Amino acid sequence: MTVQIHDGDRWHTVCALTDLQPGRGVAVLLPEAEQVALFRDSSGELYAVDNLDPFSGAPVLSRGLLGSRGDRPTLISPMYKQAFDLTDGHCLDEDTAPDGAPAVLRRWPVRVLDAEAAA
Amino acid sequence: MTGSTGMTADDRTVRDLVLVGHGMVGQRFLEAWSEQPAARHWRVTVLAEEPRPAYDRVHLSSLFSGSTPEDLALCPSGFLAEHGIDLRLGDPVSAIDRAARLVRTESGAEVRYDVLVLATGSVPFVPPVPGTDAPGCHVYRTIEDVDAIRAGAATADTGVVVGGGLLGLEAAGALRAGGLATHVVEFAPRLMAVQVDDGGGAALRRKIEELGVTVHTSAGASGVLTGPDGRVRGLALSDGRELPADLVVFSAGVRARDQLARDCGLPVGQRGGVVVDAHCRTEDPAVLAIGECAQAVDGRVYGLVAPGYQMAETAARTIAEQQGQGFTGADTSTKLKLLGVDVASFGDPHGTAEGALDVLYSDSRSGVYRKLVIGADGALLGGVLVGDTEGYGALRPLAVAGKPLTVAPEQLVLPAGFAGSAGPVALPDDAVLCSCHNVTQGAVRAAVREQGAESVAAVKKCTRAGTGCGSCLKQLGSVVKEELEAAGVSTVQGLCEHFAHSRAELYEIVRVTGLTTFSELLAKHGTGGEGCEICKPTVASILASLGNGHILDGEQAALQDSNDHFLANLQRNGSYSVVPRVPGGEITPEGLITIGEIARDHGLYTKITGGQRIDMFGATVDQLPVIWRKLVDAGFESGHAYGKSLRTVKSCVGQTWCRYGVQDSTTLAIELELRYRGLRSPHKLKAAVSGCARECAEAQSKDFGIIATSAGWNLYVGGNGGMTPRHADLLAADLDRDTLVRTIDRYLMFYIRTADRLERTSVWLERLEGGLDHLRAVVLDDSLGIAAELDELMSRHISGYRDEWAETLADPDRMRRFASFVNAPGTPDPAVTFVPERGQIRPARPGEAGHTLNAPVLVAGARLEVLTP
Numbered sequence: 001m002t003v004q005i006h007d008g009d010r011w012h013t014v015c016a017l018t019d020l021q022p023g024r025g026v027a028v029l030l031p032e033a034e035q036v037a038l039f040r041d042s043s044g045e046l047y048a049v050d051n052l053d054p055f056s057g058a059p060v061l062s063r064g065l066l067g068s069r070g071d072r073p074t075l076i077s078p079m080y081k082q083a084f085d086l087t088d089g090h091c092l093d094e095d096t097a098p099d100g101a102p103a104v105l106r107r108w109p110v111r112v113l114d115a116e117a118a119a
Numbered sequence: 120m121t122g123s124t125g126m127t128a129d130d131r132t133v134r135d136l137v138l139v140g141h142g143m144v145g146q147r148f149l150e151a152w153s154e155q156p157a158a159r160h161w162r163v164t165v166l167a168e169e170p171r172p173a174y175d176r177v178h179l180s181s182l183f184s185g186s187t188p189e190d191l192a193l194c195p196s197g198f199l200a201e202h203g204i205d206l207r208l209g210d211p212v213s214a215i216d217r218a219a220r221l222v223r224t225e226s227g228a229e230v231r232y233d234v235l236v237l238a239t240g241s242v243p244f245v246p247p248v249p250g251t252d253a254p255g256c257h258v259y260r261t262i263e264d265v266d267a268i269r270a271g272a273a274t275a276d277t278g279v280v281v282g283g284g285l286l287g288l289e290a291a292g293a294l295r296a297g298g299l300a301t302h303v304v305e306f307a308p309r310l311m312a313v314q315v316d317d318g319g320g321a322a323l324r325r326k327i328e329e330l331g332v333t334v335h336t337s338a339g340a341s342g343v344l345t346g347p348d349g350r351v352r353g354l355a356l357s358d359g360r361e362l363p364a365d366l367v368v369f370s371a372g373v374r375a376r377d378q379l380a381r382d383c384g385l386p387v388g389q390r391g392g393v394v395v396d397a398h399c400r401t402e403d404p405a406v407l408a409i410g411e412c413a414q415a416v417d418g419r420v421y422g423l424v425a426p427g428y429q430m431a432e433t434a435a436r437t438i439a440e441q442q443g444q445g446f447t448g449a450d451t452s453t454k455l456k457l458l459g460v461d462v463a464s465f466g467d468p469h470g471t472a473e474g475a476l477d478v479l480y481s482d483s484r485s486g487v488y489r490k491l492v493i494g495a496d497g498a499l500l501g502g503v504l505v506g507d508t509e510g511y512g513a514l515r516p517l518a519v520a521g522k523p524l525t526v527a528p529e530q531l532v533l534p535a536g537f538a539g540s541a542g543p544v545a546l547p548d549d550a551v552l553c554s555c556h557n558v559t560q561g562a563v564r565a566a567v568r569e570q571g572a573e574s575v576a577a578v579k580k581c582t583r584a585g586t587g588c589g590s591c592l593k594q595l596g597s598v599v600k601e602e603l604e605a606a607g608v609s610t611v612q613g614l615c616e617h618f619a620h621s622r623a624e625l626y627e628i629v630r631v632t633g634l635t636t637f638s639e640l641l642a643k644h645g646t647g648g649e650g651c652e653i654c655k656p657t658v659a660s661i662l663a664s665l666g667n668g669h670i671l672d673g674e675q676a677a678l679q680d681s682n683d684h685f686l687a688n689l690q691r692n693g694s695y696s697v698v699p700r701v702p703g704g705e706i707t708p709e710g711l712i713t714i715g716e717i718a719r720d721h722g723l724y725t726k727i728t729g730g731q732r733i734d735m736f737g738a739t740v741d742q743l744p745v746i747w748r749k750l751v752d753a754g755f756e757s758g759h760a761y762g763k764s765l766r767t768v769k770s771c772v773g774q775t776w777c778r779y780g781v782q783d784s785t786t787l788a789i790e791l792e793l794r795y796r797g798l799r800s801p802h803k804l805k806a807a808v809s810g811c812a813r814e815c816a817e818a819q820s821k822d823f824g825i826i827a828t829s830a831g832w833n834l835y836v837g838g839n840g841g842m843t844p845r846h847a848d849l850l851a852a853d854l855d856r857d858t859l860v861r862t863i864d865r866y867l868m869f870y871i872r873t874a875d876r877l878e879r880t881s882v883w884l885e886r887l888e889g890g891l892d893h894l895r896a897v898v899l900d901d902s903l904g905i906a907a908e909l910d911e912l913m914s915r916h917i918s919g920y921r922d923e924w925a926e927t928l929a930d931p932d933r934m935r936r937f938a939s940f941v942n943a944p945g946t947p948d949p950a951v952t953f954v955p956e957r958g959q960i961r962p963a964r965p966g967e968a969g970h971t972l973n974a975p976v977l978v979a980g981a982r983l984e985v986l987t988p
Contacts, residue, residue, distance in 0.1 A: 014942040019935075023649070023677030024684070026941035033949055038941070041649055042638065052950070057965055058693035059950040063681050067651030069616070076652040078681030078689055083652070093576060099189075100196035 005036055005048050006109035014038065017112055020046075025075075027051050027062035036108050037062035039086070041073055047086045048108035053077045054097035061105070075105075136438065137222060137230055138165045139212045139379065140238035144410030144427035146173035146193045148238060151435035153202040158439070163204045164230050166222065168211035169261060172199075177424055182265045183293035187964065191262070215383040217403055234405055234438050237380060237393060238431070241373035241411040241422065246281070250343030251369065255351030259290045259370045268368060272297040275365035279303075279354045281340045282371035283310040285455065290368045291332050292458040301332045302362050304354070306339045306371070314453055314464035318481055319503040322488035326460040326506065329486075335362075343367060375420050376412045388414035397445030399434040407434045417448040425449060425554045432557075450519045450554050454504075454511045460486075463508040466501025466518030467492055475500055480532040489532040497523040509843065512594035516550035516560065534846075552598065553591045558584035560598055567602040575599050614876060615653040617645045622801060622876040626661050630872075635667050636674050656680040657876045660763055663799035664871050665912075666919045669926050670799075671933050682761035685937070686923050687743055688734075692962035694951050695743060696736040697723075698760035699750050700796060703770045703788035703808075704731025713753040717746060724959040730767035730805065732758055737960050739947055741939050747924040756922035759797055763877075765804045768792035769817065773810030773827070780810030782827030787856070788816075791825075794860070795867065797920050801874040801883075804867070805840075819847045822880040823863055828852070832859045836866055836894070837884035845881040848891050851899060861910070865898040868909040 001017040007030050014028045020040035028036040028048070035051035039062075051059045056079035063078045066086075073086040083092045084105055091103035136152070138145055145165065152158050174191040182188070199206050210224045221231045243258035245251050255275075257268050268290070272278065278294040280287050283305025294301045303310070309320025310327070324334050335356065344353035344361065353363045375392040385401050386394045392414030399407045410427035414420050421427065426449035433446040452465035470477060474495030481488045487506040491514070494500045499518045504511060510531055517524070524531070546552075548561035566572040566581045575596050579585045585595045613619035618641075620628065625640070634640050637658045641650055650658075659678035663670050670679055671686075682688055687695035699714065714733050718725045723746075724736040738746055750756075760766060770788030774780030788808040798804070807816035808825045818824025824835040824847050831853040838847025851862060874883040887893055896902035898909075927933045938944035953960035954967055 012942075019941055021677055021936075023655075023674075024936075026936075027939060027948075029940040029943045029946060035940075035948075035950065056691060056693075058691065059948060060681075060689065060693045063684065063689070065652050065655055065678075065680070066649055067655065068649035069651070073649060074651070079691075081652055096195065100198075 002113050003038065003046065004111050004113050005030065005038065006111075007031070007034065011111070011113075013113070023066050025062040025064065025066070027059070035059050035062075037064070037075070038110065039066055039075065041066050045073065046110045046112065047073065047075070048110040049075065049084065049086065049089055049105040053079050054091075054099075054101065054103050054105070055080050055082055055094075132160055134161050134233040135231055136161045136163045136234050136236070137232040138163065138236045138238060139222065140240055140410075140412075141165050141167035141169070141173045141194075141206060141208075142238060142240045142410070143173060143176055143193060143424050144240070144431050145238035147428045148236060148409060148431035148434060149194075149198075149202070149204060151432045152438070153198075153204075155435055155439035155441065157441075158202070161233075163202070164232075165204060165206045166210060166212050166224055166230065167206065167208050169263075170209045171262065172206060172208065174262065176260070179259070179262070179265055180289040180293050182262065183269065183296055185964075187966070188262050189965075212379060215379055215406075217383050217406070220405060232405070234407065236434055236438075237401075237406065237408040237412055238410050239376040239379065239412040241375050243369060244372045244374050245369045246340050246371060248340055248342045250345055250351075253343055253345045253349060253351050255364075255366050256343060257366070257368045259286055259368050260373075265293075268293070268366070269297070271366045272299055275299055277302070277362075277364050278366040278368065279362050279364040280368045280370055281354070282369065283307070283334065283336065284313065284370070284372065285311060285453070285457070287368075287370035288327070288457040290370050291327075294366070294368070295330065295332055295458065299366070302364070303327075303332060303334050304338050304340060304356065304362070305334070305336045306357075308337045310334065310336065311462065311464075314468060315462065315503045315505065316469060316490060318479065318490060319462075319464070319468075319488050319505045322481065322483065322486055322505040323457075323460060323462060325483060326486045327458055330458055332458065335360075340367075340369075340371075373411065373422055375414070377408075380406075380408065380412075388418070388420065390420065392420035397433075397447050398437040399430050399446060400437060407437065409434045415446060415448065419448070421449060421451070423449075423451055423453070425557075426451070428555060429557055450515075450551060452511075452515045452519065452554060454508050454515075461504070461506060461508040463504040463511040463515075464502070465511065465515040466499070466521075468501045468503045470500065472500055478528040478532055480534075482534075487534075491528050491532060492518075493524075493528055494521070499524050499528070512591055513546065515554070516546050516552055516594075519554075520547050520550040522547050522550070546598075552594055553582075553584035556583040556586065558582045563595065563598050564602050567599055568606060572599075573603060614657060615651055617641060617648055617650050617654045619646075620644065622657055622661070622878075623873045625658065626664070626872055629658075629661050630665060635662065637662075637678050638674060650678075652680075653876065656683070656763075659683065660799045660801070664916070666915050669921070669933075670923065671927060671936075676933075676936075685740065685743065686747075686757060686761060686927060687738065688761050690736060690962065692951055692953075693948065694736070694953075694962065695738045695740065696734050696760070697738055697743065697746055697750070698728065698732050698734045698758040699755035700758040700792070701732045701767075702792040702796075703768055703785050705770075705785055705789060710753070710755070713749070713755075717749050721746060722953075722960060724961065728760075731769050732760070732767060734760070737953060737962075739939060739951055740937055741944070741947060744928060744934060744937050748928055751922070751925045751928060756796075757924040759923075763800055763803050765792070765795040765798045765800070765806070767805060768795075769805075769807035769821075771808075771810050771815035773808075777810055777815075779813055780827065781829050782810055782832065784808040784810035784816065784825075784827055787825065787832075791860070791863070794917060795863075797923070798867065798871075798916055800867070800871045802877050802879045804880070820844065821847060823847070823866065825859065831855050834859060834862060837881045837891075839879055839881035841879075843881070845885075848884070850891065850895060862898050864913040865906055865909045866894070868912050869894070869897055869905075872909075872912075 002013050004011040022042045025037050025039040037051040039047045051061050065076045067074045074083045076083050089105035089107045097103045172194040210226045212222045213225045214223045243260050278299040279302045280291045281304050283303050291303045310323050339357040341357045342355040346352040377387045377393045380393040393408040395408050395413045397416045409430040430446050436443040454463035470492040476493050479490040491502040492500040498521050501518045546560050550560050552560050566578050572578045572581050585592045655678040718735045726734050728734045768788040768791045770784045773784030804822045806823045807818040807821045809816040809818045810827045820838045820840045826833045833852045834850045835847035836850045839845045939948045952963040954963045
């Protein structure tokens, strides 16, 4: 069971599903030095969003905590603790980052590939 | 929409609004204007003199401490485009033709207007003495001024600031920080003459002189002295003295910039400022003036930003023909930190009202000065606070509203130990909480009650309160909490949306049920879901306090806050710092060399911390295990600098070396630090042991502090440095060693068991019903019958302690998380970059990383020597 992320051109195999601890994330380095934060929540759902935190400008979101607000799955930045809605990437606490840009994370398509099916 | 016909109708009625000046007030006007429904029928042109859009002039001095001009920008990107505003920078208006209703700019452009708004601000006042145009003379008003001062300071040894007001002291602070011998010359007999009284001025002066700035009051500048090369070499004073100086900054006040108005025949005040009415209209109804260039209807020219903001909003309403409060005068209260000294003044600080009386407290030893001005009817009229401005948030609105105090005024000025419980100061609903945005307490309450705002963040969004200078945030928090409690909102009592229990209740649940996982706890006692950033780390801490194995084991690993998760401290660019434990601050030369070698080999930045340890900064995630391995091999262990846990037990050298010491404070500090290492608690814990009453270890500012006496040890608890300092209270005196340790054991465990999440011991102690007496009864006399339980919990912690670094290194499963990228474990993070400063590394700032071609840029992972420029 491997996890794949689509970068717009093609799927990249990034890790084994067992590499993902429920509730926590890992950082993924894609070609063009793009960084993706990949998570698995306690129900097994996978999420992939930008690793760059728009509030601190540091690539740290993979180190954040997963949570939920109401029905929405959230990611909390480890830097200044803003919460992002994992379903659409929007920051739930502030609309814009300090540089004035909208505080929205890009969401990356992610899937689990059955090793046997791939073979 | 009816399409093109509607457009044509709009086009015919489009009118022209011209704003002259794009400073803080000008930008606020644009924001207020764009919110007016009428604004869409207007075309807006802004003519500005400075080369950049509006920025935060109030925080200009932050440019000296690393901020960039971009950090100060006030105009959100996209704002101008969104509202179709035509901003023309670097082209000041040179004349106004009122008859033709047009303005001419320096570049020769002509712009027609239906309504003209002047927001030209003010110019620095430079005293009319010889030599002020010599190279080396500066004013302090714009980003360009700061650049010039900084460039000048680089080659100067001595700087003189003319003017001891707010801006002057800011400028002096900047020169001082730049390493210049700094003088301040003030014409009035005291510093900040407008805001503070003689006593406050004296306290301020003492504090500032302690910082190495020389203050000359009752002295003016009579001339700038220049050398043969024409450059500044000194300043002649009105009292005949001469000060040597390589650099002079004039910051002796400002004058309204009203020349455009004068030239076109608009009336100006006697001391300058375009005369406007309560609606900010000049004599010509088509021309308005706002901010520092205007003389308000009360005859004053305000040199503060908050009144300017109010005028900006008034003017926007006037042009939109909206009803609303006019501008009839403003609160000139101020609270700031000048050269690290807290200063505040509010209401009528000088007691000018008839029959006004003072209540004052002054302690020149600690540099605290507090004065309240009380009216004949008992109402609070104003006050001055220097050295400690804690009460400002509550007192200012009360003074501005002129309401009587509900507690005896002396309780508000005396130090906490003597004041008794002053209780909350009740504010009337019409009291202005946030003076930057003129938001009343009533409006904040209404936002919570009627608009459903359930947090300070939501109230900020809804009312703008607290989004200006931020000095009202604390007060805002308590009003929001009060209102939520009054409305019976249950979330306030519970930890978060996932648990209706408080932290103390959860602790008891975990302790009694023996549950060991978050998911079980959430399923049985919570509301389900994923949990969140509040309950996860809280439960993680409770589980760790109750001894549930390594914090990175199994599900527990997923609960830890970022720092705990990586057993290191996350720094601003995503790198980490590592702090080995140095118990009591005692370290061998061998140990120092080891730390030095590790830091050198990994290119880390090193700094001695406030807690007698050595912090190594700049490690990437994948470097952490390598660094720990070397430290652990050399006998070091984790200092828990990352966790809500015991940090340090500071010590002095005690009787072993010190000729005054009466007990061996170092040995005790080491013993206590090792006893409580790794103890997870609601907030971080700090402690200290002093060998005599001289208190070199500063034990009375700690969560627990011990001071040696000739008869034993005095134990102090509940002290705190940080944002709201609190002196510790004496819990017990002259204890022998065993009683001392047992008492601390119980105190800590009682705190861990009953405190709220992130509640410091200082706050916990003040909240504790029965206070210090109750605590004393519990830990010394076992009044609750739980002492044996507390003792047992502590001994379980001590025997269960394992070094988290060493345990992590020993487990390949735990080690796997220390890779920068799951799909490229050996690749260091390319986004984490450093640049050299003072011979060491620091995080690269935006714009520096990879963009600076000439300066060396270090990428983490590369073991490069740090180059000094």
